[in-house]
Amino acid sequence: MTHLTTIDYVLMLVYFAVVLVVGWMLRRSTKTSTDFFLSGRSIPSWVAGLAFISANLGAQEVIGMGASGAKYGISTAHFYWIGAIPAMVFVGLFMMPFYYGSRARSVPEYLKLRFDEKTRSLNAISFAVMTIMSSGISMYAMGKLLNLLLGWSFDISMIVAALIVLAYIFLGGLTSAIYNEVLQFFLIVFGFAPLVFLGLRSAGGWAGLKTKLAEVAVGRGFEAGAMTHAWQYMGNSSQNPIGVEWFGLAMGLGFVLSFGYWCTDFLVVQRAMASENMAAARRTPLIAAIPKVFFPFLVILPGMIALAVDWHAPGTGGALAIAGGQGIVPPKIDPVTGAALLDQAGHVVLDYDLSVPMMLLRFFPSGMLGLGLTALMASFMSGMAGNVTAFNTVWTYDIYQSHIRKGASDEHYLWMGRAATVFGIALSIAAAYVAVSFNNILDLLQLVFAFVNAPLFATFALGMFWKRTTGHGAFIGLLAGTVAAAIHHGISLAAGAVPGVKGGYFGAHIIYRSELGQTFWTAIAAWVTCFVVTIVVSLMTRPRPDDELRGLVYSLTPKPSEGNVVWYERPTVIAVIVLAIALALNIIFF
Amino acid sequence: MSAEARFDIRLPIGALFSLLGIVLTVYGVMTRSDPQLYARSENIVINFWWGLIMVVFGALMLFFGRRAKERPLHSVAGEETEKREHRIGLERES
Numbered sequence: 001m002t003h004l005t006t007i008d009y010v011l012m013l014v015y016f017a018v019v020l021v022v023g024w025m026l027r028r029s030t031k032t033s034t035d036f037f038l039s040g041r042s043i044p045s046w047v048a049g050l051a052f053i054s055a056n057l058g059a060q061e062v063i064g065m066g067a068s069g070a071k072y073g074i075s076t077a078h079f080y081w082i083g084a085i086p087a088m089v090f091v092g093l094f095m096m097p098f099y100y101g102s103r104a105r106s107v108p109e110y111l112k113l114r115f116d117e118k119t120r121s122l123n124a125i126s127f128a129v130m131t132i133m134s135s136g137i138s139m140y141a142m143g144k145l146l147n148l149l150l151g152w153s154f155d156i157s158m159i160v161a162a163l164i165v166l167a168y169i170f171l172g173g174l175t176s177a178i179y180n181e182v183l184q185f186f187l188i189v190f191g192f193a194p195l196v197f198l199g200l201r202s203a204g205g206w207a208g209l210k211t212k213l214a215e216v217a218v219g220r221g222f223e224a225g226a227m228t229h230a231w232q233y234m235g236n237s238s239q240n241p242i243g244v245e246w247f248g249l250a251m252g253l254g255f256v257l258s259f260g261y262w263c264t265d266f267l268v269v270q271r272a273m274a275s276e277n278m279a280a281a282r283r284t285p286l287i288a289a290i291p292k293v294f295f296p297f298l299v300i301l302p303g304m305i306a307l308a309v310d311w312h313a314p315g316t317g318g319a320l321a322i323a324g325g326q327g328i329v330p331p332k333i334d335p336v337t338g339a340a341l342l343d344q345a346g347h348v349v350l351d352y353d354l355s356v357p358m359m360l361l362r363f364f365p366s367g368m369l370g371l372g373l374t375a376l377m378a379s380f381m382s383g384m385a386g387n388v389t390a391f392n393t394v395w396t397y398d399i400y401q402s403h404i405r406k407g408a409s410d411e412h413y414l415w416m417g418r419a420a421t422v423f424g425i426a427l428s429i430a431a432a433y434v435a436v437s438f439n440n441i442l443d444l445l446q447l448v449f450a451f452v453n454a455p456l457f458a459t460f461a462l463g464m465f466w467k468r469t470t471g472h473g474a475f476i477g478l479l480a481g482t483v484a485a486a487i488h489h490g491i492s493l494a495a496g497a498v499p500g501v502k503g504g505y506f507g508a509h510i511i512y513r514s515e516l517g518q519t520f521w522t523a524i525a526a527w528v529t530c531f532v533v534t535i536v537v538s539l540m541t542r543p544r545p546d547d548e549l550r551g552l553v554y555s556l557t558p559k560p561s562e563g564n565v566v567w568y569e570r571p572t573v574i575a576v577i578v579l580a581i582a583l584a585l586n587i588i589f590f
Numbered sequence: 591m592s593a594e595a596r597f598d599i600r601l602p603i604g605a606l607f608s609l610l611g612i613v614l615t616v617y618g619v620m621t622r623s624d625p626q627l628y629a630r631s632e633n634i635v636i637n638f639w640w641g642l643i644m645v646v647f648g649a650l651m652l653f654f655g656r657r658a659k660e661r662p663l664h665s666v667a668g669e670e671t672e673k674r675e676h677r678i679g680l681e682r683e684s
Contacts, residue, residue: 007617011610018606029596029663034672041668042661047599103674179599186603194640201632276665365627367617367637401680409682
């Protein structure tokens with residue numbers, strides 16, 4: 001456990017004070033429901049763009065990507081370079097014209113305009129439950145981490161963070177969330193960049209890191225370069241730490257999962273919908289992609305460095321070193337015996353989630369440590385805030401206004417949005433406590449939502465680019481895709497896993513080398529099923545007349561003009577630049 | 591639609607980073623001769639140097655934020671969305 005000094009607390013307090021002041025100052029500009037839920041559609045694209053990535057920059061990204069870096073090495077960057085980046089370019093160039101141009105106020109509302117009420121409700125309800133859960137899990141992870149590192153009370157740190165988020169969203173709505181997300185973005189960059197700098201220096205630069213990780217890779221039974229090359233060992237799932245072959249990776253992660261998330265998830269798309277005009281909305285994900293393409297260096301590298309450095313520096317917490325770890329990544333501890341956990345082969349199981357927090361403690365003196373921890377807390381809070389703002393919008397527009405009370409006054413919906421913020425946060429806290437006592441229930445729920453989400457992109461792609469798609473087709477296709485995901489998961493298992501939540505409940509007929517391999521192929525099965533079933537059912541049902549689909553489908557919508565803007569503001573130009581950078585990085589780290 | 595405008599986001603960013611940067615820089619100056627403290631950060635007085643960089647970033651943000659002209663609270667697109675809400679009866683006209 002580490003003790004913070006006064007200076008660390010001063011830095012944290014400065015941040016929290018600024019966050020609350022921003023919320024307070026924005027309260028006066030939040031008068032209508034459009035202000036509250038869509039920022040009056042007046043956000044400039046660079047602000048919306050930074051909020052677009054920051055809303056996703058929650059605990060999962062900062063802690064999770066560092067953990068994956070320590071587990072899989074540079075291959076983790078596939079989540080960015082063939083995952084997020086192409087999907088963000090696609091949503092900006094091809095999908096935003098329909099989201100923004102249709103004047104829909106949410107992603108489920110687009111489904112209502114394009115298809116029908118039942119498709120919207122299916123999407124809205126599963127999305128609402130999911131946001132509450134993820135925000136709860138984010139809070140749980142934060143409370144647990146602060147308790148472990150600093151000995152803070154789990155309950156108090158969680159509730160204080162929740163109250164701060166509540167205060168600024170309640171006052172300023174989406175604008176407040178977006179402004180704070182931009183603050184959080186810069187704070188995370190400034191908090192983690194020196195960590196990478198110091199870490200690389202200590203490990204002997206990229207060359208030194210490569211040498212050290214070669215030993216780690218060999219120790220784990222791979223070839224020397226397996227942790228520092230992204231593609232070279234992707235030919236065969238047994239040769240790379242991810243345990244997937246290139247096709248499953250490109251299709252499952254690159255296409256189905258990434259497009260499904262970045263192109264259809266209202267949590268991120270809401271930021272683009274708040275832009276001031278169509279051109280700005282299209283630029284939002286593209287501007288977001290520019291820093292995103294470099295994020296692997298900020299969030300994945302620290303995890304890799306954690307394997308290559310040690311505690312042997314005077315003044316560092318030697319007491320933090322636990323026998324059996326690798327680098328500064330500690331082993332997982334059995335809560336009953338207090339000894340390091342071993343897997344079936346007798347190897348120590350590492351607690352990868354602690355890679356990034358341990359890096360902070362290893363390299364940052366008092367002062368910088370306060371800044372680093374503030375950045376970490378900011379990431380948890382932006383994850384929570386993103387979920388809560390998406391929840392209050394979907395609840396108010398897609399559930400309350402369409403099923404409970406239609407045609408009320410604007411003040412009423414504004415009031416409902418604020419009320420939804422309060423009970424959304426209360427429900428998140430409840431979800432966090434569920435996570436404390438029944439960890440398996442949340443694992444199970446997350447699994448169910450993975451099944452619901454996997455086929456989504458097929459529905460949107462068909463809906464936007466094939467005008468013959470019908471509401472019945474979309475609805476039945478979604479259900480079929482979800483069922484297909486559940487069946488595939490039920491007949492497959494990752495090597496070494498026990499049948500149950502991990503799959504195999506219908507018998508383990510297919511064995512994957514890793515859980516990620518299983519996840520990617522489950523997504524592929526769901527997507528293909530949804531795609532085929534939607535087409536078949538659509539062809540059997542009556543299409544909507546062309547007139548009703550103007551502005552909602554590609555062939556019936558005038559192509560958005562790039563406008564009279566300077567070349568660097570044109571969506572296609574930004575898209576080409578971003579894709580070229582991503583390609584170059586793939587080649588450099590091949 | 592009100593004539594009010596929202597403050598530029600660069601102002602709070604500038605304020606936050608200037609404040610954090612000043613605190614870190616001053617702390618760095620005070621502790622610069624403490625080798626024990628900076629052993630872990632490769633003997634670099636990271637508080638001072640990084641604090642300085644943050645002050646510069648914060649000052650730039652304040653400078654550009656003050657120079658920017660105020661933006662209207664609502665955009666044309668925002669108002670069209672509201673009109674659509676009223677037209678299809680999602681919301682009562684006030």
